[in-house]
Amino acid sequence: MQSRSTARKEASQALVVLEDFLPYRLNVLASLTSNALARIYAERFGLTIPGWRVIATLGQYDVRTARDIAAHGVMHKSTISRAVSSLEQQGLIVRHPNQDDRREELLALTPEGRGIYEALAPEALAFEERLVSILTRAEQDMLAGIVAKLSGHARSLAAEERKEA
Amino acid sequence: MQSRSTARKEASQALVVLEDFLPYRLNVLASLTSNALARIYAERFGLTIPGWRVIATLGQYDVRTARDIAAHGVMHKSTISRAVSSLEQQGLIVRHPNQDDRREELLALTPEGRGIYEALAPEALAFEERLVSILTRAEQDMLAGIVAKLSGHARSLAAEERKEA
DNA sequence: GCCAGTCCGTTGCGGCTGCAACGCATCCGC
DNA sequence: GCGGATGCGTTGCAGCCGCAACGGACTGGC
Structure with missing residues (x-):
């Protein structure tokens, strides 16, 4: 980071x-960004952020286990567990034990769940669009690449530290 | 955001x-990044993230009120309040009422507080350095500019939404 | 001057989170 | 096939956060 001079x-x-x-x-x-988005999720759809992430993941992959969803993002399995039972109570997802390995449960959207996903996804994309609209297209592409690089690097730095400890 | 094609x-x-x-x-x-940093704060200095932010702000500006610190970042005044009383108990900061306006309290680092600041700051910078080391200098500058632009824009988007509601 | 409105910082409360321990299921080496 | 090791998901617990209500302090209009 350069330009350590903007502040008096x-x-x-x-x-x-x-x-x-x-x-x-x-x-x-x-x-x-998170707060602004959470507002949309909560006010219009009664969802929490973990809830939205679970729905988004299931909307994208159809059927996953809780563990997959946790590994996919940076969320604890306990967070997923609670989000899942809440969503199940709301009738947005169903779970049924995997018969091949009864430790894990396969999760899927109900029609209602998919309905919310289909209503919410365009809103989320529109928000993203509004957000990046002040950037040029070149900057947008640049940002995507940089964020990817940084995330990968941060992940390996964190892994190193965890090994040391 | 382009390149919506990386995921199967x-x-x-x-x-x-x-x-x-x-x-x-x-x-x-x-x-x-936050988690990795929090680890450093906590393990080596017994600080929380809000605690570190208060100390960093005071290290940078010498004397501020709780309200200034809150406005400066994206932290609630209650968060600051609790961080401040904890830091005071640890003997890292002192507060004395502003005689001109006794609603507010002026905060400042104690010598111990400044000692921690001076020990912690280089670590934080080193971490940042390690983090951005995978980026080219051009990318680093680009990123700084983009993040600034996005933050400003996100802030005004949030303000709009708050006005609507 | 006085009273309503505003501002600063604190605190009780409800909700969420991460951690760690657990129950149950599966896997692996013998 | 048996027993320890590992893995999945749940849950009790403790800590943290944001919200909203509050007390004390200032301000401005009358």
Whole structure:
């Protein structure tokens, strides 16, 4: 990160300028977008973020286990477990034990669940579209690549640290 | 966002590919970096993320009120309030009422607090450095600009929505 | 001056989250 | 095939967060 100079330094020694610190800025940006989206999920569809993620994953892959969904994102299996039972109660998904391996349960959308998915997906895409609309197409592509690179790298850094500990 | 094609589509209709959905990816990336950093704060310095942010802000600006710190980031005033009392108990910051306006309290680092700031700041910067080291310098600059643009835009989108509601 | 409105920071509460322990099922080496 | 190791999903627990209500402090219009 360059350009550590945008903020006025009033302190004797500003060693880190928070506004220029990438992890901080990523978090701010992520929570801004997340909150705005969560608002849509909650107000119009009564969904939580984990709930939406489960539905989105099932909408995309038809049938998955809870474990797949957890591994797919960065969510704990307990989070998934609770989201799944809530969605089941709402009649949006069904689960039936895998007969080949009865430890795991296969999850799928009900027609109602798919209905919500089909209503919600365009809204989510529209939001994304509005969000990136201030970027040029080149910047959008650039961003996608950079985020992918960073995520991969962050994952391996985290793995390293976990090994050390 | 382009390139909606990296994931195999197994479902009948994959309306949203979660892996390519920007808000989702931003969140994943942000939590990866956040978790790795939180580990450093916690293990070596006994700090929480809000705690670190308060210290970083005070390290940068010397003296601020809780409200300033909250506005500065995307943190609730209750979060700040709790972080502040915890840090005070640990002897890392002091607060004294503003005599001109006794509703607010001015916060500042103690010598111990500044010591932690000075020890932690280089670690945080080193982490950031490791993180962005897979990017070219051009990409790093690009990213900084894009994140700034997106954050500003997201903020105004959120403000719009809040006005509508 | 006074009272309503606003602002700062605190706190009780409800909900969510991650962790760790658990029950149950499967797998593997003998 | 038996017993320990591993894996899937659930749940109790403790901590954290945001919300909303509050107390104390200021401000502005009358």
